[in-house]
Amino acid sequence: MSFDEIIYDVSDRVATITLHRPDKMNAFTNRMLKEIIAAMDLADADDQVRAIIFTGSGKAYCAGADLSGGGDTFAKGGSDVAARTGVVRDGGGLVALRIFESTKPVIGAINGAAVGVGVTMTLPMDIRLASESAKFGFVFARRGIVPEAASSWFLPRLVGISQAAEWCYTGRMVSATEARDARLVRSVHASEELLPAARAIATEIADNTAPVSVALSRRMLWRMLGADHPMQAHRVDSRAINSRGASDDAREGVMSFLEKRPAEFPVKVSDGLPDVFPDWSDPEFS
Secondary structure, eight states, X not given: XXXXXXXXXEETTEEEEEEOOGGGTTOBOHHHHHHHHHHHHHHHHOTXXXXXEEEESTTEEEOSBOOTTXXXXXXXXXXXXXXXXXXXXOHHHHHHHHHHTOSSOEEEEEOSEXXXXXXXXXXXXXXXXXXXXXXXXXXXXXXXXXXXXXXXXXXXXXXXHHHHHHHHHHOOEEEHHHHHHTTSSSEEEOXXXXXXXXXXXXXXXXXXXXXXXXXXXXXXXXXXXGOSSHHHHHHHHHHHHHHHHTSHHHHHHHHHHHTTSOOOOOOOGGGOOOOOOTTOOOOOOO
């Protein structure tokens, strides 16, 4: 599909998805929702893409849902999925779940205001960096709605239940420094240094790691957040080590180390990931 409300660019094995409605502070629309999902599909299907960066055009990252529809803005859950299927689904949740399922690491370079869905869409990203001008707002209670984009699952796991509760109950704006101190973001940067810092992390991944190993590691780390006993992780680890240990990537990883040369990992994510989660099933939405 053609993109009108995002910019999709691939350079040096890094895909950058830029929310692009700068005159509207990149406010979230159904069109943007579909374009983000399409861009994620492109990045996942491209073996040359090793990491994904999200950022925004202009002075904001995303000021939240486009409220130009007035009082009925949230009447259908913020998504036109209900109109097409009869099933009400939260639009921000569709984006969050797609990012959660990514086979590539996702880095948020939050360049300005991230409010409502503008912040909750970043929660399933693996690493978040913020500019000094960034600010965050879980403003749902101030709009008469509730947190969305599966943020009631993600946010307490990132910052703890007490901090998550305070931010959601008050709906107040949170500075970049407070977000860093609460571990919502990794680091705070001058505006001109934000994207280079995000790209440095992406490049470190692209230059030194096996794509399938990163994809599996991402899946293991996120899914084990919901495990209730370390034995579940042990079972997954055992399957993954058995599968990867016999792979051409493992041979290359060892030999490149012994031979003191850069590794050239041959296995592609598009070849498929080993099923190390035989007991995992994505819940049916009904």
